[in-house]
Amino acid sequence: MSASAVELRNVTKVFTSGRLAEGDEVYAVKDANLTISQGEFFTLLGPSGCGKTTTLRLIAGFEAPTRGEIYIQDQPMVAVPPNNRPVNTVFQNYALFPHMTVAKNVAFGLAIKRVPPAEQEQRVKESLELVQLADMGKRRPSQLSGGQQQRVALARALVNQPAVLLLDEPLGALDLKLRKAMQLELKQLQKQVGITFVYVTHDQEEALTMSDRIAVMNAGVILQVGDPVSLYERPASRFVADFIGESNFFAATVVSLQDGRIQARVGDEPVTVSLGEGQPQAGQQVSFSVRPEKMRIDPPQQSPAEALSGVVQEVVYIGTDTRYMVLLDSGERAVVRVQIGCAADLGRFQKGDRVKVHWNPEDARTLSG
Amino acid sequence: MQRKSSISLGAIYYWWLVAVLFAPIFLLIIFSFNNSTQLVFPFKGFTLQWYAKLLESREMLEAVRTSVFLGIGSSLLSTSLGALGAIAITRFKFAGKGAFTAVAAMPLVIPYIILGVSLLIMFNEVGIHLSAWAAGLAHVVISLPYALLIITSRLVGFPANLEEAAMDLGASYWGALMRVTIPICSPALVAAFLICFTISFDEFAIASFLVGTQPTLPVYLYSQLRFPTRLPLVVSLAAILMVVSMIVVLLSEWLRRIGQEPSQRS
Amino acid sequence: MENRQRITFLIGPPALYLLLFFLLPMGIMVFFSFRAGMMGAERNILTLDNYREYLTNAFFHRLLFRSALIAFTISLISVLLAYPLAYYLVFHTGARRVTLLTLTIIPTWTSYLLRIFAWKLILGSTGLLNSLLLTLGIIERASPILIYSRTAVMVTLVYVWVPFVALPIFAALERIDRNLLEAAADLGCKPWEAFLRVTLPLSLPGVVAGFFFAMIPTLGEFVTPLLVGGAQGSMYGNLIQDQFMRALNWPMGSVMSLAMLAVVALLLFLFTRVASISDLLEI
Numbered sequence: 001m002s003a004s005a006v007e008l009r010n011v012t013k014v015f016t017s018g019r020l021a022e023g024d025e026v027y028a029v030k031d032a033n034l035t036i037s038q039g040e041f042f043t044l045l046g047p048s049g050c051g052k053t054t055t056l057r058l059i060a061g062f063e064a065p066t067r068g069e070i071y072i073q074d075q076p077m078v079a080v081p082p083n084n085r086p087v088n089t090v091f092q093n094y095a096l097f098p099h100m101t102v103a104k105n106v107a108f109g110l111a112i113k114r115v116p117p118a119e120q121e122q123r124v125k126e127s128l129e130l131v132q133l134a135d136m137g138k139r140r141p142s143q144l145s146g147g148q149q150q151r152v153a154l155a156r157a158l159v160n161q162p163a164v165l166l167l168d169e170p171l172g173a174l175d176l177k178l179r180k181a182m183q184l185e186l187k188q189l190q191k192q193v194g195i196t197f198v199y200v201t202h203d204q205e206e207a208l209t210m211s212d213r214i215a216v217m218n219a220g221v222i223l224q225v226g227d228p229v230s231l232y233e234r235p236a237s238r239f240v241a242d243f244i245g246e247s248n249f250f251a252a253t254v255v256s257l258q259d260g261r262i263q264a265r266v267g268d269e270p271v272t273v274s275l276g277e278g279q280p281q282a283g284q285q286v287s288f289s290v291r292p293e294k295m296r297i298d299p300p301q302q303s304p305a306e307a308l309s310g311v312v313q314e315v316v317y318i319g320t321d322t323r324y325m326v327l328l329d330s331g332e333r334a335v336v337r338v339q340i341g342c343a344a345d346l347g348r349f350q351k352g353d354r355v356k357v358h359w360n361p362e363d364a365r366t367l368s369g
Numbered sequence: 370m371q372r373k374s375s376i377s378l379g380a381i382y383y384w385w386l387v388a389v390l391f392a393p394i395f396l397l398i399i400f401s402f403n404n405s406t407q408l409v410f411p412f413k414g415f416t417l418q419w420y421a422k423l424l425e426s427r428e429m430l431e432a433v434r435t436s437v438f439l440g441i442g443s444s445l446l447s448t449s450l451g452a453l454g455a456i457a458i459t460r461f462k463f464a465g466k467g468a469f470t471a472v473a474a475m476p477l478v479i480p481y482i483i484l485g486v487s488l489l490i491m492f493n494e495v496g497i498h499l500s501a502w503a504a505g506l507a508h509v510v511i512s513l514p515y516a517l518l519i520i521t522s523r524l525v526g527f528p529a530n531l532e533e534a535a536m537d538l539g540a541s542y543w544g545a546l547m548r549v550t551i552p553i554c555s556p557a558l559v560a561a562f563l564i565c566f567t568i569s570f571d572e573f574a575i576a577s578f579l580v581g582t583q584p585t586l587p588v589y590l591y592s593q594l595r596f597p598t599r600l601p602l603v604v605s606l607a608a609i610l611m612v613v614s615m616i617v618v619l620l621s622e623w624l625r626r627i628g629q630e631p632s633q634r635s
Numbered sequence: 636m637e638n639r640q641r642i643t644f645l646i647g648p649p650a651l652y653l654l655l656f657f658l659l660p661m662g663i664m665v666f667f668s669f670r671a672g673m674m675g676a677e678r679n680i681l682t683l684d685n686y687r688e689y690l691t692n693a694f695f696h697r698l699l700f701r702s703a704l705i706a707f708t709i710s711l712i713s714v715l716l717a718y719p720l721a722y723y724l725v726f727h728t729g730a731r732r733v734t735l736l737t738l739t740i741i742p743t744w745t746s747y748l749l750r751i752f753a754w755k756l757i758l759g760s761t762g763l764l765n766s767l768l769l770t771l772g773i774i775e776r777a778s779p780i781l782i783y784s785r786t787a788v789m790v791t792l793v794y795v796w797v798p799f800v801a802l803p804i805f806a807a808l809e810r811i812d813r814n815l816l817e818a819a820a821d822l823g824c825k826p827w828e829a830f831l832r833v834t835l836p837l838s839l840p841g842v843v844a845g846f847f848f849a850m851i852p853t854l855g856e857f858v859t860p861l862l863v864g865g866a867q868g869s870m871y872g873n874l875i876q877d878q879f880m881r882a883l884n885w886p887m888g889s890v891m892s893l894a895m896l897a898v899v900a901l902l903l904f905l906f907t908r909v910a911s912i913s914d915l916l917e918i
Contacts, residue, residue: 060537062533062536081541082536082537083538083539084539088537088538089537091530091533093528093530095531095533097531098527098553099549099552108548109539112538112544113539157537157538160538160539
């Protein structure tokens, strides 16, 4: 029994329009390496056009990789067409067959495999119960709401007991409240059936909520793979730090490096940060990121020695937090989020106040790129 | 904002036009019951004798049979080719799509005489005998654009990835077409078939060149126009054909409408 | 790639069919136009004689020109009659307009031959119109002027074309954003001014389309002239038909057909030009 559900080795996908000259190829996916474990809820996350949907389609078999291999349950999929792969897809637009009832839609995959009618009926019934649409069997897709159609699409895929379920931004067409409810339901469902889910979304909050592990992609390249906490707390690149949550970015010159800690200077003020990516030498430039909620803001006299000076430019009150936009003496900007835990936290600083911002070294990490 | 008088002026114009358009048809139908061998006023009395005599005319019944078989044959072929073409056009991108659509649409504007004459030449060169089937081959060319149009209109109303969804669930591509795409198109397929049938059944210009010794109904009718005594029979036949044509067209249009998703316009 | 295979199987059959039974015959016709004759050894000689004969025969040119003129007139009249019809339907009938339009289309789906035949019966000297007028005492003798003339051909063809021509005009008028008319009124236009300045220009693409789609097939008309045209009403299409069915001079007939095809191509080219100018007007 293998632990790997899906494996991509050096997968590249190039779309050429025949008229382009050599070297004008569009890399939809570039040299992707990925191992998805059995029973995982794995998410491909990235902005539009980053290649996440293409990667999903490569796993499903609707596209063939230009280079590299794809394995599903350790079986090579190189010559296997989509209808023979042990995967099923939930499409973004649901793609329910309009001329069939809900029950017939769900039974479609079973009918193709010539499952006996009695068994078909039983499995369809179970599948519909699983998605809480038990008495909708006789309805037509056009009679259902968006949320209900989405569940039918889910049931239609799950009834075939695939090794992997692929979901292509299935919640995109739902309104916010319904989407949030469905996120939890999907997560619970996945735990219940134990099938590996490969989920595609551009919504980083959705990814953080639902996933066991996330792969962040941009421009066809997988930038970082990790569980939500790792990605959030220890982003490896500027893109990931910026795409997931919010980040402040600073440029600094390295003074010394020891035991994973870097002494550096921002402008002429000293700071300490953690080593994230790369092997910076003394005298080199690095960039590092700090999350706004991890930054501290204090009047200059009450700050520790290692802090950056600046002036408060904007104060934005958003109920739970106060956001301070600070223009640092070094010329860079910092956003600091301070939670308002009690009334005394309100209005600590005004526009124009001189302040210093600082952080714990483990909350600041150097980045690549 | 329009003055009342201009509204009723438009209405008068419209209904006058409709009256003029339908007048020949209605006059023919009325006079098919006329108890006289001449098509003149006044109406001389009601009779069904001409319809009775129609059934006795062997040649005419032969022509009807020829036209029906020809119509069915060419419509089946035209609808099938149209379905294949429509699926290719709506689901795939390929070089030459524009060229194909343009060539397929050309028979709509090219004078039928040229189509008839060019096929006459080709059949002669190649050695194909002139017959109803020869005319049928031509009829497919002229009805194909209609079939393409009707079926394409229906297909574009559905999401493009239904075939993919079927394949994801285990069907082969052709299996997906059979189980999903074709069933979805079925109202359009029937509508296209009916329209193609009507076109073939009524067609005279091309058929006159290609039928050889197997006259279709329009060709037969034309040949009878020289005989004044046969006039009432021709009129009765004309009346039947017109009524049947109108019913078929209405049926086809109704099918096309009910088959449309509510989000589409006609 | 599997896609390529599927596309081939899908587009292949209809494309092949059109190639074999539409394009190929045209090509063979071109080849035929160079043949010296129909029989025996003449079949294998290629010559330009047919073209020479065609180009030097003024009768052929005149007939072609006259037929084009007739076709032009018919299309023009059809457009003029169809425009008010379409306008009325689009602007004054509301939700029923498509049904009412369909009503005008239904007769066109009955046999073309039969309707012309019906007109022949109505207009002929022993026909309905004459007998009606006689019965009513309006005239004393049957008048044959209505039948077997160029006028009869034109009346009959206009009758056939008006509903067809109304369709693209209808579509073009429907597409006009009503807000534009409201804006025109807001800026001071009287109703007829708004029509001339806004509605008419915007509907021109449909008018042009209708005009050309009527004129081009009418060029090749031979059935209507055959039935109601008589000697004066003969058109170019009858000439071609004659070459193929009676004179049995197919090479000559091919040349004639190609000449007509050239005019058709010219008209189609004109149409694409005029259509793009109209697009400019639409802005």
